[in-house]
Amino acid sequence: MSELPSAIFLMGPTAAGKTALALALHDTLPVEIISVDSSQVYRGMDIGTAKPTRDELTRAPHRLIDIRDPREAYSAADFCADALVEMQDITRTGKIPLLVGGTMFYFRALEFGLSDLPSADPDVRARLGDEAATHGWPALHRRLREIDPVSATRIHPNDAQRIQRALEIHELTGQPLSALGAEKRGHSFPYRVTRIALWPQDRTLLHGRIASRFLAMLERGFVDEVEQLTRLDGLSLTMPSMRAVGYRQIWEYLIKKVNYSEMTEQAIAATRQFAKRQITWLRSYQGVHALDSADTLPEKECLEYLRQTAGL
Numbered sequence: 001m002s003e004l005p006s007a008i009f010l011m012g013p014t015a016a017g018k019t020a021l022a023l024a025l026h027d028t029l030p031v032e033i034i035s036v037d038s039s040q041v042y043r044g045m046d047i048g049t050a051k052p053t054r055d056e057l058t059r060a061p062h063r064l065i066d067i068r069d070p071r072e073a074y075s076a077a078d079f080c081a082d083a084l085v086e087m088q089d090i091t092r093t094g095k096i097p098l099l100v101g102g103t104m105f106y107f108r109a110l111e112f113g114l115s116d117l118p119s120a121d122p123d124v125r126a127r128l129g130d131e132a133a134t135h136g137w138p139a140l141h142r143r144l145r146e147i148d149p150v151s152a153t154r155i156h157p158n159d160a161q162r163i164q165r166a167l168e169i170h171e172l173t174g175q176p177l178s179a180l181g182a183e184k185r186g187h188s189f190p191y192r193v194t195r196i197a198l199w200p201q202d203r204t205l206l207h208g209r210i211a212s213r214f215l216a217m218l219e220r221g222f223v224d225e226v227e228q229l230t231r232l233d234g235l236s237l238t239m240p241s242m243r244a245v246g247y248r249q250i251w252e253y254l255i256k257k258v259n260y261s262e263m264t265e266q267a268i269a270a271t272r273q274f275a276k277r278q279i280t281w282l283r284s285y286q287g288v289h290a291l292d293s294a295d296t297l298p299e300k301e302c303l304e305y306l307r308q309t310a311g312l
Contacts (some may be wrong), residue, residue: 005091006310007191009107010100011036011282012198013275014245015209017293019052021198022100024299026060029098029312032090034063034083036101036110039244041079042070044229047222048246050213062100070241071234075174076109076118083110087191096312097191104281105172111189117180118172120165122277123243128164131238137163148176171240194310196302197282200294210271214246218264226250245271 008031012018022033035041039049043066052062063086068074083106087097099107105118132140138157145152147170155162166177173180200206226247229235236242237251246267253263282288289305291298306312 004190004192005096006312007087007097007099007193008306008310009036009111009193009195010098010198011104011107011195011285011288012102012293013206013278013282014050014102014271015206015213015275016102016199018100018102018198019050019056021293021299021302022098023052023056023060025098025302025306028299028303029096029306030094031096031098032063032093033060034086034090034097034099035065036079036083036099036103036106037065038074038079038103038106039241040065040101041068041074042066042241042244043068045070045225045241045244045247047217047220047225048250049244050217068241070229071232071239073171073174073240076106076172077114077174079103079106080110080114096310102278104278104285108281108285109173111193113189114173114175114180117169117177121168121172122273123245124168124171125164127238127243128167132160132164140164140167143167144170148178150178151176192310194306195285195288196305197285197288197290198293198298199279199282199290201292202294205294206275207272210275211268214264214268214271217246222246223250223254227254230254245274 010018010022010025025031026033037049039045040051041064042049045051051065057065064079064082067082083099090097128140137160141152141155141157141163144155144163144166148166151166155166169177169180200209229247230251237248242248242251249258249263249267249270252258253260258266291302
């Protein structure tokens with residue numbers, strides 16, 4: 001194990017300060033950054049995903065940002081394949097991959113593989129439920145038949161729970177349920193990982209940061225960003241890119257389903273729920289060193305921990 005190359009995971013909920021800490025580490029350590037974010041992979045989704053600014057990307061380039069059109073799907077399986085290529089490229093240069101982001105399932109899939117089925121994702125389930133309410137579960141069963149005919153033959157067209165779960169698994173992993181059940185469990189991750197989690201332990205403080213950041217996004221032109229996306233032929237609220245918190249709420253505001261105040265309240269509430277789920281993932285992740293970002297950026301503590309554990 002000690003002969004494996006090093007990698008650093010920097011995880012945390014939205015609005016925790018991960019980007020600022022990653023930039024500070026990049027300035028000090030021989031690391032290159034890989035984004036671990038299921039929304040920042042999409043081009044044209046900059047403000048709402050809190051994508052690093054142009055100046056920040058010049059200071060510290062992030063890999064796996066802006067690699068997909070928002071009308072395309074991007075799964076955990078895609079991420080694992082892409083991330084390993086980038087990690088190997090970084091390691092060949094003598095540097096250390098620093099993987100930074102808040103998509104916890106991606107971290108777990110990369111390190112432990114996709115053999116185990118993912119936990120339920122409330123956002124995906126809610127969207128599938130909305131589609132079923134509009135089109136009916138038999139219509140979603142027909143979609144399942146196209147992507148996973150083996151599972152579709154086992155699931156009745158009116159079995160809402162199992163149809164939803166099978167479609168959810170495919171969306172999260174990029175693989176059919178039937179294939180995952182047969183996948184080997186001998187996953188081997190060829191890196192020695194140091195895991196760091198950053199978030200303010202005071203939930204009230206985190207909620208305040210979430211609200212402030214969303215309001216700042218609106219001031220920076222988040223509504224205009226979503227309006228531009230609505231003009232893309234073929235893009236709809238049912239697509240994976242539009243799962244990103246805030247985008248659905250603003251889209252619904254643009255089509256006059258909700259007013260501006262309702263949109264703001266719903267988006268902030270959805271972001272808080274998203275952060276809660278991220279923290280739940282983090283607490284279940286073994287071997288994570290938690291840093292409290294309540295007052296100032298804990299760069300010094302982080303550097304000291306990395307020097308002690310990773311020899312940096």
